[in-house]
Amino acid sequence: MTNPHDRALPRAVRLTMPLAQDVVEEVAKQHGVCIRPVALKRLDTHTGQWEIVDVPCGSPMEAKCPPCAKRNRHLRMAQCREGWHLDEEPTITPDEPNDEQRWLVEFRADIQAQRDDADKAGADTAELDALIEGLDEEINNAGMRGNVLGRTAPKRTRSTKRRQDAPDLPKRTMTNTTLGRTFQAPDGKTYRPSLFVTLTLPSYGKVRDGVPVDPETYDYQRAARDALHFSKLIDRFVQNLRRVAGYDVQYFATVEPQKRLAPHLHMAIRGTLPRAEIKQIAAATYHQVWWPQADKVVFDGERLPVWEQGAGYLDPDTGEVLPTWDEALDQLDADEDAEPLHVIRFGDQVDVKGVLSGTPDADQCIRYLSKYLTKSLGQSLDGGQAQQQHAARFVDALRYEPCSPTCANWLRYGIQPKGAKAGMMPGRCRSKAHKPEHLGYAGRRVLVSRKWSNKTLAEHKQDRRTWVLEALGQTDQPTDPHRYVWRPVPAGDANVPPLSVRLLRSVRERQRWLAHMAELQARAEGQDLSATEGRAA
Template sequence: MTHPHDRALPRAVRQAMPMARDVLIEVAKQHGVCIRPIALRRFDIVTGKAEVIDVPCGSTLASKCPPCAKRNRQLRMAQCREGWHLDEEPTITPDEPDEEQRWLIAFRADMQAKRDAAAQAGEDTTDLDALLAGLDDEINAAGMRGRVTGSAAPKRTRSTRRRQDAPDLPKRKMVHTTLGRTFQASDGRVYRPSLFVTLTLPSYGKVRDGVPINPDTYDYRRAARDALHFSKLVDRFVQNLRRVAGYDVQYFASVEPQKRLAPHLHMAIRGTLPRAEIKQIAAATYHQAWWPQADEVVFEGDHIPVWQDGTGYLDPTTGEVLPTWDEALDAIGEDAEPLHVIRFGEQIDVQGVLAGTPDADQCIRYLSKYLTKSIGDALDGGQAQRDHAARLLDALRYEPCSPTCPNWLRYGVQPKGAKPGMQPGHCRGKAHKPDHLGYAGRRVLVSRKWSNKTLAEHKQDRRTWALEALGQANEPTDPHRYVWKPVPAGDANVPPLAVRLLRTVAERQRWRAHLRELEARAAGQDLSAIRGEAA
C-alpha cells in the first residue's frame, strides 16, 4: 500500500526515492550482517528447546555477500600473519579416536575378514566389496583421514627421468624443521627473514592493457591448457622448493588473475633462500599432462558418440565401443609425448620480508587483495577485454578439464566414470565457467604446518575473543548439545528475510555499543565525552 504522503509527491520524485528494502540491505552490509542468511532449526537436547537460528552463508565472494566475504578475507589475513614468521616448531598431534571411530574400524575389520573368506572359497564378493567401499566413506565422514587399506587402485606411474630441456636442481639433505635459517646482526639481534614470491605464466603473444595486440596470433589453446593445469605446476614448484631448501618449507599462497586473464601465484614462504635459487627452481619446474590425445577431433556436431546401457559410448557410425579412460591411458606408449607441458614464465619476483615490518603487512594485504573476487571479476578493461575473455572461453569449451570431462568424447575416448547424457562442449566443471576462466583449483593454498592451526581453529579464536569481549564466554560450547536441521522453504515459523535482517542489525548495534563502552572503560575515558566528540 502506498503511503498517503507518497501519493502527494510528483511521480518523478517518488521514482527517484530509494527502495526501503535496498536501504535495509545496505545498512546490513555496513553493520557486517550476512545478507543471505541460512535459517536452521537448533534443538537443545538438554533443555528440549527449539529455535530458528540465522547462520551466515559463508560466501567468499563479495558479489554474493560482502559481509561474509570480508570476514573470510580477514580470517585468511590472520592465518597468514600468525604462520609467516613462527619462531617455534609447530606440532600437530592427532586427536584421540572416539567410540564411533573405534566401532567403525572394528566393524570394517570384521567385514574385511568375511570378504577374504568368501574370496578364498571362490564365492562372489561384489556385495561385500561395495559394503567395504561404503564403510571407507563412513570412516572419512567420521573424522578420520585416509583409507584403512591404502589406495583403492594401483597408481599408474611413468618414468621420473627429468626432461632434457629442463635444468637440473641441487638437492640438499633434509632437516626436520619448518622454521628456516636465522641471522644474527652485529648488535646481537636475531632476524628470521622470510620470502614473498610472485610467479607468472609465459607469454602467449604481445598484449597491451591486458588485451592481445593481435588476437589471431595469440596462443589461446596454450593459455587455456596452462590455466587448466596451473595447480599441478604449483604443486611441482613446492616439491622442488623443499628438495632444494633441505627443510619442510611452509607456505601461504593465493592464486589471482593477471590483467591478461592468466592465473599467477603470490606465495609467502617461511624461511629464506637466495633469490638466484628461487629463480632457478622456477625455471626448472614443469608439469607433464599424460593424457590421451586431444588435438585431433574425432566426433563433432551431430556426429557424436551414443550411449548404450551396460556397454558405454559407441561410435555412431560403426557401433564400436569407444576405449575407456584406463584403456586410453594404457595405449599411450613409452616413447609418446605428453599432451601438454606447462612451465612458469620468466617474470619472477622475490622479496625478503621481516616480521612486524610495514613490508610484511603490505604483503599480507596483497595476498588477500582479490580473495573476495572471482577470477572472472578481473574483467574491468572494457569491451576489448570482454572479447578477449570470450575468445579464451571459446578455446576452453572443448578442452578436457579432467579425466571425467565429457569433452573426451570429442576425441574418441570415454570419460572416466562415463554415464548417459554426456555431450562435448557441455562440461559442468567449474573450469569451464566464465567466473573461473580455466582455473578450477583452490584460490588459497596453505601448507599443513603453516600456523599450527586449521582454518576452523582460527575462526574459533575470533569467536572466543568476541564472546569474551561481550561477556558471554561462559555460554555452553559443547558441540554435542545441539542438533541442527535445515528449515524447509516456506516454513510459517520463519519470519520474512527483511524482518530477520532487521533483528540481526539491531543485535549487531547492541554488540558494538557494548564493545565501545568496554573500550572506553579500559581507556579510562568518559563514555559521554566520546559520544559528544563523535556527534
Template sequence: MTDRKTPRAIRMAQPLARDVAEEIAKLHGVCIRPVALRRLDMTTGKSEVVDVPCGSPLESKCPPCAKRNRQLRMAQCREGWHLDEEPIITPDEPTDGQRWLVEFRADMQAKRDEEAKAGGDTSDLDAVLTGLDIEINEAGMRGNVVGRTSSKRVRSTKRRQDAPDLPKRKMASTTLGRTFEAADGRTYRPSLFVTLTLPSYGKVLNGAPIDPDAYDYVRAARDALHFSKLVDRFVQNLRRVAGYDVQYFATVEPQKRLAPHLHMAIRGTSPRAEMKQIAAATYHQVWWPQADEARFEGEHLPVWNDGTGYADPDTGEVLPTWDEALDQLGDEPMHMIRFGDQVDVKGVLAGSPDADQCIRYLSKYLTKSLGETLDGQAQREHAARFVDALRYEPCSPTCPNWLRYGVQPKNAKPGMVPGCCRSKAHKPEHLGYAGRRVLVSRKWSNKTLAEHKQDRRTWVLEALGQADEPTAPHRYVWQPVRPGDPDVAPIGVRLLRSIAERQRWRAHLRRLEELSANPQAA
C-alpha cells in the first residue's frame, strides 16, 4: 500500500513564510525583534517611524543582536588589555542647561534651609530637591551635588582572625603594568588572565551532585546571591597589593555544577603566588538578620496593617523593621562568602594567540543566560533543586522573603508574599546571580560600550561613502509607538525592508573590496 500524503499534510509540512523571513534576517545580521520608535526632527518638523534593534545580549531572544553585542565586548576587551599609554579621561565642559539646573538647585536648597531654621515643614522642598538630583543625573552629570545625604551603617573593617593579612603597597597614579626587557633588547608588557571559582558544596559528577542529599544547596544559593560583592572585595584587595590602579575586564559565567565563577583579564602582571594569596585572603561578610529558621510559612503569614506595617497574625505583635533588626545583630554575620582553592593565573602577551584565545573565552557564554547551559536530566534536576533552595533566600534588604523569618523588609508595602520575589536573582535562568555579567573598570579602554558601538558605525558609514555628520544634541525627539499605530508596517514587511537594506550595504562593501584589490577595475 502506497503511503500518500493528503493535501492538508503537504501544506502543514511547508515552512511558514514569516519563519523563513526570520531565518534570512538572522543570516544577514538583521534584528528579528526591532523596536518601532517615532523620530521627530525639531529642525524640519518631519516625523517618521524608525526601527531600532532590540539590543538583546541573549541569543535565545535575538541572535543577530547577541552576536553584535559579543563582538563589541571582544573589541572592548582587546583595545584595553595591553595599553602602553595612560588613558586620558577629561570631563566635558558643563552646558548652559547643566549650569542652570545646579543654580536652581542652589536656590531650592537655600529655601529649604530657611524653612528648616524657622521650624516649618520641609517635606515638599525635600521632594523637589530629590527630583532635581534625578534631573541633574539625567542631564549628563554624575553623582550628587551635596554628596551622600543618607546615613550609612558602618561596621568595623578589622580583618577576621581566620583570614590571612595582605601587604599594602604605596599607590602609584598609573594604570599600566610593569615592563620587562628580554636579552635581545625587546620590551614586553605582560598582563594576566585569572579564573576564580567558589568552594565545593559536595562531590559532583558531570555537573550534578553524586549525593544530592549531602550537597549544601543553602550555602551554594547564598554564595551565588552575594558573588558580586566578593568580586568587588577581590578588586579592592588586588589594588592595595599591586600598588597601582589595576584595570580589568571580567565576565561571570556558570560552571558545569551551576556555581558562578569569574574570568578576569587584568592589565599588568603580579606574581602567581601573590594572586593566589589575594584570592585566599578575600572574603565578604553579609551583615543581615538570620534567615535559617522560618517563623511564618504556608498560609500562616504576617498580615499588613496600615500605619504599622506587618504583624504576627496570632498575637498582633508588629514585626521589627529592617533598621530595628539590624540594631539587634550580634557579632557574627549571617553569611560569609570566600573563593575556593582553585585559582588559575596565566600570563598573556599582547598580540599573541593566547591573548586572542582568552578574549574568545571571556565572551564565550555572553550570549547565553546562566540557565541555558544545562545538559542532561541529572543536571536539570540539580538546577531545579538549586532554584528551590533560592526560592526563600532573601536576595536584598527589600526582598519579601524576610517576612518568612519575622522581619519587615526595607520599605515594606502591602501585598508582599514570601517566595514571590520579582528580583532576577530568583528567576531560574539567573541561578541566584543578579549582578552584571560583564564587569569593566572605568579606565579600561578609555571608551564606553556606546563609544565602541559608535566606532563600528563610523567605520561602516565611511566604507559606504556616507559621512556621519554630527547633529545637534536636541534635534531629534524619540517617542514610543503605540500599538496599532497605522504608520507602523507589519513585522514581516519591516524585516524584509531591513534585509534589503543590509543586502545593499554588503553589495557595496564587496564592490569596494574588489576595487581596492584591483584598482584598474575602476
C-alpha cells in the first residue's frame, strides 16, 4: 500500500527515496538475518498445533544472501583452523545404522531380486530400474555412503604406465598416520609445521591485466578443457602427494578463479614436505581424459541427429543409429594407437609456504583460503569491456565442449551421450559447467579430506549452536526427532505474513539475543571484577 504522504511529494523527490522493502533488507543484513528465508509449516505432535517457521536459506553465495554466506564462510574458517595443526590422530567411527537405513537396504535388495528375475524371464525392467534409481538416491539422502551393491558394471582399465613426458616420482612406504613430522628446536621446543600450497594451470597465451594480449592466438579450447577437468587433476595431485609423503596426508582446499578466468587451487596441508618435492609432485601430476575424439564436427546447424523412440539418435541423412557411449569407448579401447582426448597438467607457477600453528601467518592463510567462497567463479565477469569480451570468448569455447559422458554435446561429434533421451541438443547442456557463472568448473569449491578436523560440517554447525546457547545461558537439549512434522508452505498461503514482516520479526529476535548476551557478559565481567577486588582486599 502506498503511503498517502508519498503522493503529496513531487515525483522527482519520490524517485530518490529508497524503497521500504530495500531498507528492511539492509537492516536484516546488518543484524545477520537471512533475507531469503524459507517458510515451512511445523506440526507439534505433542500439542497438535501448526506454526509457520522461517528457516534460513543457507546460500553460500553473497549475491543471494550475504548473512547466510557470511555464516558459511566463518564455519569453513573454523573447520580449516581446527584441522590444520592437529597433534593427535583423528578417530572416525561410523554411526550405527538406524531403522530407516536398514529398511531401505532390505527393500533395495528385494527390488533388485525382482529385477534380476524379470531380466532372466525377458520381461521389461524399465519400471523396476527407475524404482532402483530412486531408492539409491534415497539411500544416499538417508545418510549412507557408497553403493549398496558395489560396482554394478565392470570398470574400464587402461595401462598404468606413466607418460614418457612426465617425470617419475619417489614413493615412500606408507605409515598409518595423518600427522606430519615434528621438529625439535635447540631450546627443546617442539614444532609441527604445515604447508600452504597454491597451484595454477599453464599459460594459454600472453595476458596483461587478466586479458589476452592477442585473443586470436589465445588457446581458448585448451583453457576450456582444462577448466572442465580441473577437479580430476586435483584428485591426481592428492594421490601423488600421499605416495611421496608416505602418510595419509589431510588437506583443506578451495578453488578460485584467476583474473584470466582459469581456476587455481589453494590448499592447506597438514604436515610438511620439502618445497622441492611439492614442486616435483606438481610437475609430475597429469590427468588423461580417455574419451572419444571431439575435434571433428559431424552434425551442426540444422543438420542434427534425430531421436527415435526405442532406437535412440539417428543420422538425419542415412537413418543409421549413432554409436552409443559404450560402443564409442569400446572402439577407443580397441585402437592401440588411440590418444587421449585431452591431457591436463599444472603450470610452472607453484607457491609453497611453511606455516606454524597459532601464528599470524596461519590466520592470514585461513582468511585467504575463505576469501572468495562467498562469490561465484563467474563474478570476475564484472570487469571492464576487455574482460567481458575475454569472458564471452571463454564461455563460447565452453559451449560445445563435452563436460561429461552424459553431455548433449556428444551428438555434435556423432556419438549418443550416456543415458541419451529425447530433446537433447548440442550447445544446450544443462550442466553447471556450461553456465557462465561457473566458468567450466563443475566441481566442489571447498575440498576437505575425511580426516581433516575429525568432524563433519554438521558437527561444526552444532558446535557453533552449542556455543551460542551457552552464551545465552541455555542448555542444548536434544529434541525428539519424532515430535515435529515439517511441510512446505504452498505458494500464496494466506497464513504466511509478508516478507518484510517476517524479516523484522527475525531482526527483533536477533536484537533480543544480542542484548541478552551483552547482559550476561557484563554480569560475568562484574563478577570477575568483584572477585579480583576481594582478593586484593
